[in-house]
Amino acid sequence: MVRHLALIRDKIVAVEGSPQTALDRLYHWAAQGNVKACYDFFRTKGTNPCWTKIIWHRALMPKHSFVLWLSLKEKLLTRDKISEQIEDTSCVLCGSEMDHQKARGTGVQAIAKRIGIACTVYCIWKHRNTRIFEGKITHPSSIIRDIKIQVYRSLHGFFPNFKEL
Incomplete structure (x- = not known):
């Protein structure tokens, strides 16, 4: 922990130029209670992945977006990740591996694809858990x-006046 604190100290001193200006910066943040500025200063800044607009689209249900996000971050506990604890690593639903799809664009079809992917991942995950637990x-x-019902409900909720769904 001391090593980590030393790295933080070295970073702020390197940016500010001297230990005194670094202390002034810390006192300023503390006096104003500005945790956000402190966090933004120390966090590593990166680019957003290309899929963020797909999964956090307002047409998707939050639970679908969340499970899809976990899936894309490879954080869902799949059979291959818990293979040390189980013997059979095949899909509990169909016995094979799932394919991956991509959705691009902004039109109705692209939004329908996004909703379809999110609903599919969510439903497979939900039914897999129901079978296991x-x-x-x-x-x-x-x-x-x-999946079809959830896609229809999402599309109808997002496009309530669209007649050709």
Whole structure:
């Protein structure tokens, strides 16, 4: 921890030029209670990934966006990630590996693709958890029906006056 604090000290001194101006900066942040400015100063700044606009689109349900975000960050606990704890690493729903898709553009079809991908990931994740933790087996046609219903509801909610859905 002391090493980490020394790195923080060295960073602020390097940017400010001297230990005294670094202390002045810290006192200024503390006096104003400006945690955001302090955080912005020390955090590593990077570019947003290309998929952020796809998953955080306002047409998507938050729970779909969240699970899709976890999936893209490779943080969902999939069978390959917990393979040390289980023997069978195949998909519990279909026995094979899932394909990946990309959605681009801004039109109705592109938004429908985004919603479709998010709903698909969410529903597969939900039914997989139901099978693992509750022992309930859902037929693939029911999963597809669930995906279609959620896609339709999302599209209808986002485009309430669009007649050709």
